[in-house]
Amino acid sequence: MKAGHKFLLGAGVIVASVVVLIAQGVKETGVYFLTPTELAAKTSADPSFYDMGLKMGAKVVPGSIRRAPDNRQIDFEVSDGLRSYPVTYRGLVPDTFTDANDIEVIVEGRLGRDGVFRATEVLAKCGSRYEAVYDEAKA
Amino acid sequence: MTLLGEFCLWVALLLSLWATAVAFSGRWKGRPDLSASVSGAVYGTFGALAVATLALWKGLASHDFNIEYVAAYTSRNLPTGYIVSALWAGQKGSLLFWAVVLSLFAALAQLLTSRRHAHLLPYVAGVTSAVTAFFVCTMLFAANPFERMAFTPADGRGLNPQLQNPGMMIHPPMLYLGYISLTIPFAFAIAALLSRSLDTGWIHAIRKWTLVSWLFLAIGITLGMWWAYVELGWGGYWAWDPVENASLLPWLTMTAFLHSVMIQEKRGMLKRWNLGLIIGTFLLSIFGTFITRSGVIASVHSFTQSNVGYFFLGFLVVCCILSFTLLYTRWPSLKADVQLESVLSREAAFLFNNLLLVGIAFSVLWGTLFPILSELVRGSKITVGPPFFNRVNVPLGLLLLGLTGIGPLIAWRKASPANLRRQFTWPVAAGIVTALVLFAIGARDLYALTALGLAGFVAGTILQEFYRGMRARRRMHGESAAVALARLVARNRRRYGGYLVHAGVLIYFVAFSGMAFRREMEATLKPGESVTLASPFGHTYTLTHVGISQFEALNRIVSAATVSVAKDGRSQGLITSEKRQHVDSFRRPTFEPSTEVGIRSNLQEDLYITYAGSVGGTEEAVYRFTINPLVWWVWFGGFVLALGGLITMWPGGGAALVSPRRVEPGYQASLAATGAAE
Numbered sequence: 001m002k003a004g005h006k007f008l009l010g011a012g013v014i015v016a017s018v019v020v021l022i023a024q025g026v027k028e029t030g031v032y033f034l035t036p037t038e039l040a041a042k043t044s045a046d047p048s049f050y051d052m053g054l055k056m057g058a059k060v061v062p063g064s065i066r067r068a069p070d071n072r073q074i075d076f077e078v079s080d081g082l083r084s085y086p087v088t089y090r091g092l093v094p095d096t097f098t099d100a101n102d103i104e105v106i107v108e109g110r111l112g113r114d115g116v117f118r119a120t121e122v123l124a125k126c127g128s129r130y131e132a133v134y135d136e137a138k139a
Numbered sequence: 140m141t142l143l144g145e146f147c148l149w150v151a152l153l154l155s156l157w158a159t160a161v162a163f164s165g166r167w168k169g170r171p172d173l174s175a176s177v178s179g180a181v182y183g184t185f186g187a188l189a190v191a192t193l194a195l196w197k198g199l200a201s202h203d204f205n206i207e208y209v210a211a212y213t214s215r216n217l218p219t220g221y222i223v224s225a226l227w228a229g230q231k232g233s234l235l236f237w238a239v240v241l242s243l244f245a246a247l248a249q250l251l252t253s254r255r256h257a258h259l260l261p262y263v264a265g266v267t268s269a270v271t272a273f274f275v276c277t278m279l280f281a282a283n284p285f286e287r288m289a290f291t292p293a294d295g296r297g298l299n300p301q302l303q304n305p306g307m308m309i310h311p312p313m314l315y316l317g318y319i320s321l322t323i324p325f326a327f328a329i330a331a332l333l334s335r336s337l338d339t340g341w342i343h344a345i346r347k348w349t350l351v352s353w354l355f356l357a358i359g360i361t362l363g364m365w366w367a368y369v370e371l372g373w374g375g376y377w378a379w380d381p382v383e384n385a386s387l388l389p390w391l392t393m394t395a396f397l398h399s400v401m402i403q404e405k406r407g408m409l410k411r412w413n414l415g416l417i418i419g420t421f422l423l424s425i426f427g428t429f430i431t432r433s434g435v436i437a438s439v440h441s442f443t444q445s446n447v448g449y450f451f452l453g454f455l456v457v458c459c460i461l462s463f464t465l466l467y468t469r470w471p472s473l474k475a476d477v478q479l480e481s482v483l484s485r486e487a488a489f490l491f492n493n494l495l496l497v498g499i500a501f502s503v504l505w506g507t508l509f510p511i512l513s514e515l516v517r518g519s520k521i522t523v524g525p526p527f528f529n530r531v532n533v534p535l536g537l538l539l540l541g542l543t544g545i546g547p548l549i550a551w552r553k554a555s556p557a558n559l560r561r562q563f564t565w566p567v568a569a570g571i572v573t574a575l576v577l578f579a580i581g582a583r584d585l586y587a588l589t590a591l592g593l594a595g596f597v598a599g600t601i602l603q604e605f606y607r608g609m610r611a612r613r614r615m616h617g618e619s620a621a622v623a624l625a626r627l628v629a630r631n632r633r634r635y636g637g638y639l640v641h642a643g644v645l646i647y648f649v650a651f652s653g654m655a656f657r658r659e660m661e662a663t664l665k666p667g668e669s670v671t672l673a674s675p676f677g678h679t680y681t682l683t684h685v686g687i688s689q690f691e692a693l694n695r696i697v698s699a700a701t702v703s704v705a706k707d708g709r710s711q712g713l714i715t716s717e718k719r720q721h722v723d724s725f726r727r728p729t730f731e732p733s734t735e736v737g738i739r740s741n742l743q744e745d746l747y748i749t750y751a752g753s754v755g756g757t758e759e760a761v762y763r764f765t766i767n768p769l770v771w772w773v774w775f776g777g778f779v780l781a782l783g784g785l786i787t788m789w790p791g792g793g794a795a796l797v798s799p800r801r802v803e804p805g806y807q808a809s810l811a812a813t814g815a816a817e
Contacts, residue, residue: 006482011494014538018498021531022505029527033510033520055522070663071752071761092661092751092763095372098731 031055031108036083039111055108056085056117060124065099078105078117085111089119097124141206141285144194148285151187151242152275154180155268162265177264178249184271185242192239195232195284199225205291208232208284214297215724216694221298224308227315228298230432230447231284236312238274240319245271248323248348256344262330263323270322277450294723297694300733303721306366314359314386318424320352321389325421328414329462332469337410342400345417347788353397354784356390361777372734372749374659374765376773379528384507385427388500392420395496398489398546405551406486407476411466412493414473418462423500425455430507481553488546495539502531537589540648543641544570544597547604565603570596590652597645601638608635628786636787643780646772653744653769661751665759674766676743681705685713687758695719700750700760704739714739716750716762745770 032054034042039056042049058078065076073090074097087107097103109119158180167173195208199222204210212225212232227233245267249260278284301307324345331341363386364376377383396416399409433448479486505512506523513521548562573595574588582588605624608631612623628635656675664670664684672680685701698718704711714737721729737748747765754761 003479003481003484003487007479007487007490010482010487010491014491014494014498018502018531018535021534022502025502025506025527025530026509026521026523029530030509030513030521030523033522038519070754072661072663092749092761095731095733100731 033057033106035080036078036085037080039085040083043111049111050113051110053108053110055106056111057104057106058085060103060105074122078107085115085117087117087119087122089122091120091122093122094124097122140194140197140201140203141287144191144198144285145279145283147187147191147194148275148279148283151184151191151238152272152279154184154187155242155272155275158184158264158268159272162261162268167261174261177261181242181245181249181264181268184268185239185246188235188239188242188271188275192226192235195235196223196226198285199223202295204293204295205287206284207286207288210288210292210295212295212298214295214694214729216722217295217297218303218693220305220308221303224302224311225298227311228302231278231282231286233311233315234274234278234282234447235284237315237319238271238278240316241267241274241322242271244320244323245326248326252344256327256340258334258336259327259330259341259344262333263326266326266329267322270326273450273454277447281447281450294725297721297723297729300695300719300721300730301370304366304370306362306369310359310362310366313355313362317352317354317356317359317386318389318427320348320355321393321421321424323348324352324417325462328417329465332414332465335469335472337469337472339404339407342403342413346400349393349397349400350784350788353390353393354781354788356386356393357784358777358781360386360390361774361780365774368770369736369738372736374657374747374749374763374767375654376770379503379506379525381507382427382431384503384528385423385430388427388504389420389423391496391500391503392416392423395493395500396420398496399493402486402489408479408486409490410473410475411470414466416493416497418466422455422459422462423504425451425458429455483549483554483559485546485549485551485554488542488549492539492542492546495535495542499532499535499539502535503528506531533586536648537586537593540590540593540597540645543644544593544600547638547641548600562603566596566599569599569602570594584655587652587655590648594645594649597641601642601645604638605635632786632789636783636785636789639783639786640780641783643776643778643783646776646779650769650772650776653772654767656768658766659763661761661763663754663759663761670764672764672766674744675768678706678744679708680746680764680766681708682748682762682764684760684762687753687760694723695721698750698753700753700762702737702748702762704746711739714746714748716748718750718752740771742771744768 032042032049032052034054034056036056036058039049039054056078058080061077061079061084065074067074072092073088074093075086075088077084077086079085087109089107089109097105104125106123106125107117107119108121108123109117111117158177161167161173161177161180167177198206198209199213202209202213202215208229208231209225212229213222217225221228225232227236245264248263248267252260252263327341327345327348331337360383363383367378367383368376393416396413399413399416402409403413429448429451432451479490481487506527510520510522513519544566548566550558570592574592577588577591582591605627608627609620609623612618612627613620616623618626658672658674660670660672662670662682666684666686669681669683672682674680681704683703683705685703687698687700689696689698691697696719699715700717701713701715703713716737717735718732719735720732723729734749734751737750739746745765745767747767749763749765751761751763753759
């Protein structure tokens with residue numbers, strides 16, 4: 001076998017393993033990222049979406065946040081304007097999760113058949129986070 | 140000041156458009172006056188942008204809150220250092236910072252490039268000016284830092300507390316310097332293609348630039364990890380966040396280029412690949428900027444969504460089409476001079492290394508873009524997170540680590556059995572012994588054993604190279620060990636600097652593997668109560684909540700919780716973690732509260748304490764305690780890598796510059812005979 005062919009063989013092995021690793025990785029670790037409306041549509045079409053690990057992105061319903069006295073459990077409701085879900089999370093929420101009115105959250109976890117989303121992770125992003133609030137005041 | 144600044148932006152735009160037009164028209168050929176006007180325009184652009192930058196700094200320093208940017212990112216009670224760094228804290232200011240640094244690099248490229256490459260310079264000026272013009276356009280038409288408002292607020296909003304960190308003053312500029320300096324190698328590559336001077340000339344011209352941008356990226360990424368670790372408070376330093384990934388991508392492809400370019404220099408192979416890598420690296424840097432600034436992909440590091448993203452997307456597409464079309468038209472003249480002779484050769488090892496680096500880059504890019512791709516193709520968004528990146532990149536990274544040990548040892552062209560035996564016996568033995576010892580003391584994790592065994596092998600490689608080089612010098616010159624070592628490195632900076640970089644990477648790998656053993660717990664404690672936490676190194680920490688204190692500092696109201704730490708029963712003192720509410724000069728709160736973590740670091744592990752709030756305003760505190768093994772070694776690895784990089788690029792080194800009377804034929808010959816010389 002010529003050197004060029006041997007090299008191509010080795011290169012083929014590397015390329016193939018990259019492709020296989022990526023394909024397997026996506027298959028086994030990829031999770032759906034849905035809005036509440038999309039999640040409602042998925043669960044009514046296919047009940048296997050209950051208790052499946054997934055992410056949901058939505059806004060926290062103002063005034064719905066209830067913190068446990070020890071600060072380590074938090075219940076709140078999220079909504080995208082059309083559909084809303086109660087969320088319960090045990091753990092410490094990030095600083096960005098405040099009682100302000102416009103926080104967007106990404107919750108990762110499972111939707112139970114009782115309609116409660118049990119989050120294992122909560123990420124929050126405040127709408128005005130890195131940018132100025134003066135936009136509306138522009139001439 | 141804003142008038143002057145905006146005027147300077149327009150001047151810079153006109154000058155850079157002039158340089159672009161003249162350079163690409165080709166009319167400067169045989170017209171020295173026109174060539175001179177092109178480089179003159181480059182210097183002028185820098186001058187204009189420098190004045191614009193000073194104007195914005197003046198606005199920041201004089202608290203001119205009528206300027207939107209000043210009001211948005213500073214306040215009267217902001218410490219002076221952060222007023223300086225506010226220049227690059229926001230979208231608009233950082234665009235100006237980008238433009239001014241790019242124009243500085245463009246001017247330096249015109250000024251410092253050897254006259255041998257003079258025929259490339261007008262084209263180089265054309266590319267750099269076109270990119271500068273793009274940035275200035277973006278500012279003028281979408282994100283003007285000099286924009287004034289209809290009213291003047293009494294105080295500004297202040298800088299985001301997470302950006303009020305000394306690391307944050309230098310981390311973004313380091314990354315920017317890395318990103319921006321990538322434009323210069325790209326410009327030379329395009330210049331070589333346009334002028335059809337496709338010998339290795341352009342490669343020599345950009346050697347220093349590629350090293351500089353690679354090093355700045357490496358330092359920027361490491362500082363970014365450090366910032367995330369001390370400031371974001373989740374306990375780790377790398378989360379495979381899209382913006383982190385975006386900074387890693389060009390670094391990976393640039394690392395590939397630094398290796399493959401050696402093959403082109405020595406053997407005249409891989410000309411097309413190298414041009415592709417340089418072009419790809421530049422495109423990835425623009426892509427990274429697009430990710431960071433468009434808000435297309437959610438990230439903790441990103442600026443808010445804005446239409447600046449469309450500018451970058453358009454620019455990315457245009458650059459992509461133009462440069463690959465150009466590469467395609469020159470394809471036939473980029474044939475390799477020779478063919479690969481054996482897979483047991485350094486060429487082949489470097490080629491595999493390149494494939495792995497590009498494969499890793501591809502998988503990171505794929506994972507980062509997957510939410511968008513899956514939504515386009517399948518209609519629903521699917522995301523992949525750290526488990527995906529770890530799964531894919533741990534095996535690829537380990538293969539790469541193995542090649543780090545093989546590459547420097549194996550001969551060019553074709554390795555003989557004797558070469559393999561002489562070079563590999565000790566390093567392979569070192570690797571096997573490392574793995575066996577770890578197995579004997581109880582390590583059973585397959586990945587950790589492989590990683591550390593490979594690390595032993597690579598360490599053996601590096602030590603053997605230094606030892607043999609030093610021994611050769613001692614024999615030839617009768618020098619002491621220390622002198623021989625110092626001269627060895629000083630006379631072969633590129634090579635031994637490179638080995639130090641490998642050592643730095645090796646330390647990174649070992650440090651990263653430590654995170655597999657992190658321990659974490661949450662606790663709610665009344666004053667005087669304590670918990671214990673066992674570390675993977677077998678220590679037991681007893682953590683006792685002391686109390687919470689409230690106080691006011693310069694621009695914030697602080698609630699500080701203190702823990703007293705005992706390790707294996709011996710007191711280690713106190714660690715404090717704070718919740719901060721930043722306020723403006725009227726004591727109105729700005730931003731949401733932020734956490735300042737408490738860290739106690741030693742060579743084995745970090746004790747990382749996060750105060751998560753009190754229970755109902757009492758002195759009962761909620762904590763998260765984390766033990767992160769080997770974190771200190773990440774920063775040390777970064778230091779070694781940066782040191783190696785500096786040695787590699789330090790002016791005046793390298794065999795080529797050894798003056799004739801100092802060439803030592805016997806020494807060279809003996810190095811060649813041991814197979815150690817390149």
